[in-house]
Amino acid sequence: MVPKEFGSRVVLRDKRTVTDDEAGLVERSLGGDLDAFETLIRRYQRMVYSLAYRMTGSAADAEDLTQETFIRAHTQLAAFRGNAGFSSWLYRIAVNQCLDWLKRAERRQRLDERWKLQRRDMQPAEDALAERIQEALLQLSPKQRAAIALTVYQGLSHAEAAQALGCSETTISWRLFTARSKLKRLLQDLGRGRFGV
Amino acid sequence: MNDWELNELLTRARIPEREAGLWEALPKRVLARVRGQPAPRAFGEAASPRFARLAWAWGAAIVALLAVLIVFYPRETGRRERLSDARPVERCFFEVESLFPNRVRALVFDDGGARLILAEEADVPSLQPVYLRVCGPNGCQEIVTFSGQQIRLNGDWCEVLLTASGQVVLMGEHLVWPGASSAAGTYRVVEARALRVSS
Numbered sequence: 128m129v130p131k132e133f134g135s136r137v138v139l140r141d142k143r144t145v146t147d148d149e150a151g152l153v154e155r156s157l158g159g160d161l162d163a164f165e166t167l168i169r170r171y172q173r174m175v176y177s178l179a180y181r182m183t184g185s186a187a188d189a190e191d192l193t194q195e196t197f198i199r200a201h202t203q204l205a206a207f208r209g210n211a212g213f214s215s216w217l218y219r220i221a222v223n224q225c226l227d228w229l230k231r232a233e234r235r236q237r238l239d240e241r242w243k244l245q246r247r248d249m250q251p252a253e254d255a256l257a258e259r260i261q262e263a264l265l266q267l268s269p270k271q272r273a274a275i276a277l278t279v280y281q282g283l284s285h286a287e288a289a290q291a292l293g294c295s296e297t298t299i300s301w302r303l304f305t306a307r308s309k310l311k312r313l314l315q316d317l318g319r320g321r322f323g324v
Numbered sequence: 325m326n327d328w329e330l331n332e333l334l335t336r337a338r339i340p341e342r343e344a345g346l347w348e349a350l351p352k353r354v355l356a357r358v359r360g361q362p363a364p365r366a367f368g369e370a371a372s373p374r375f376a377r378l379a380w381a382w383g384a385a386i387v388a389l390l391a392v393l394i395v396f397y398p399r400e401t402g403r404r405e406r407l408s409d410a411r412p413v414e415r416c417f418f419e420v421e422s423l424f425p426n427r428v429r430a431l432v433f434d435d436g437g438a439r440l441i442l443a444e445e446a447d448v449p450s451l452q453p454v455y456l457r458v459c460g461p462n463g464c465q466e467i468v469t470f471s472g473q474q475i476r477l478n479g480d481w482c483e484v485l486l487t488a489s490g491q492v493v494l495m496g497e498h499l500v501w502p503g504a505s506s507a508a509g510t511y512r513v514v515e516a517r518a519l520r521v522s523s
Contacts, residue, residue: 161355161358161359164355164358165351165355168350168351168354168355169347169351172347172350172351173347176339176342177339180339180340181339186339186340186342190342190346190350193350194350194353194354194357197351197354197358198354198357198358201354201358201361202361254338254340256336256337257336257337257338257339257340259337260333260334260336260337261337264334268444271444275334279331279334279335280334280335297476300476300481301441304474304481305443305444307327307330310330310334311325311330314325314330314333315325317333
């Protein structure tokens with residue numbers, strides 16, 4: 128069992144294998160049972176939203192990407208073979224959605240604007256740390272950010288993150304190494320400073 | 325700040341709370357969009373003819389490309405001999421380094437061929453290059469990297485360092501070379517030496 132972060136809560140995530148219940152829900156969804164698919168959405172929507180938020184830094188865009196991820200998952204459900212966990216399969220779709228989204232230049236620009244707008248709505252003292260950290264995350268390349276989001280925030284192992292990102296474990300390790308080096312540089316004052324880590 | 329402290333810091337950044345209504349509304353919005361689409365194909369159901377044609381076209385193109393590569397790929401019978409003498413490896417490394425200044429982390433030669441590991445940005449310091457030959461159950465690897473870089477040996481990260489006297493030192497979680505723990509692993513460092521900078 129690995130702790131998984133969402134918002135202010137920490138929940139425990141089951142091993143990433145397909146349970147009978149999940150396999151049944153997928154099978155029923157394939158048969159056109161939308162109630163079964165709704166159960167899957169309810170089960171994983173927070174997880175997908177959390178990943179999308181870490182990737183974009185924008186709550187509104189994370190919401191859109193969560194919705195698009197589930198729509199894509201529905202159309203590609205037949206491709207889910209059940210040899211990996213449903214959540215791992217969903218992570219892969221979500222990460223690809225986020226990376227595609229980030230590739231578009233005009234959206235990158237919008238991301239900066241939205242982030243600035245969103246920052247104004249945040250409680251200054253309460254969210255100063257979150258703001259600094261999210262800003263630092265946004266300075267990573269999208270693939271480095273995805274590696275951090277999956278391993279640090281979603282609690283995936285390097286192997287699981289590699290599966291979700293469609294690359295080797297070595298690549299994940301390099302991305303994490305470079306991402307961590309950059310984050311340490313960007314956040315070094317927080318390490319010893321007022322947040323007292 | 326170490327990795328653990330960084331993780332601790334990162335996980336303290338909370339995601340802004342969303343209205344509870346979102347988690348009720350989102351599944352409904354998805355289902356409303358999905359309702360207009362055809363049901364997903366069941367396992368084993370035939371793909372559309374268009375998809376099948378596309379798959380065949382890609383398959384044929386890949387086979388043709390492989391055939392061309394097999395026919396025209398230069399024979400490398402002498403590669404092993406050349407690799408046993410580090411000079412060509414050395415030349416290759418310096419040539420690659422001049423093509424990608426301050427981006428080459430390592431150049432790895434093994435049975436699978438040569439692999440170039442590049443940094444995403446030109447931030448690799450031009451320190452003393454180091455030549456390593458490491459053998460394990462799956463064969464031998466020859467690595468040229470810079471002092472101060474991290475390389476992966478048998479799944480373990482280890483840092484390549486060079487002492488003032490020119491002695492190469494490998495420091496990893498499960499490997500310290502030269503040292504007693506290097507013998508405990510399933511691989512062994514056959515050769516490790518600093519390369520001459522001029523080439």
